[in-house]
Amino acid sequence: MSTPDPIDVRVGARLRLLRRARGLSQTDLAKSLGLTFQQVQKYERGINRISASKLWTAAEVLGVPVVELFGGEEQMRKPSSLIEYLDDPSTTELLEAWSKVGAVDQRRAVVALVRSLAN
Numbered sequence: 764m765s766t767p768d769p770i771d772v773r774v775g776a777r778l779r780l781l782r783r784a785r786g787l788s789q790t791d792l793a794k795s796l797g798l799t800f801q802q803v804q805k806y807e808r809g810i811n812r813i814s815a816s817k818l819w820t821a822a823e824v825l826g827v828p829v830v831e832l833f834g835g836e837e838q839m840r841k842p843s844s845l846i847e848y849l850d851d852p853s854t855t856e857l858l859e860a861w862s863k864v865g866a867v868d869q870r871r872a873v874v875a876l877v878r879s880l881a882n
Contacts, residue, residue: 778821781827
């Protein structure tokens, strides 16, 4: 079995990110595309390539231009991107907690803490 093409992996990651951001399950998206949820899983992992027609329909279902599924040319050339971090469950947890911090000074303190931990 060959290694998935990096572009297929990135498109799949964008598909997963946008699907989750819209609150759709793999089953929901699959039904909209006339597929099984297993096929959506394969798309999201980059195991199977998404045909142009399914890419177009997925973009319509997700309410984005098709190019959004690619993340832009600059994004495609990066070996690592924010998309990969956004797909991590701990990032989602962090962002959910972050959205509940209302005070600007508290947000600055959190950013300072994370920066110090990163160093």
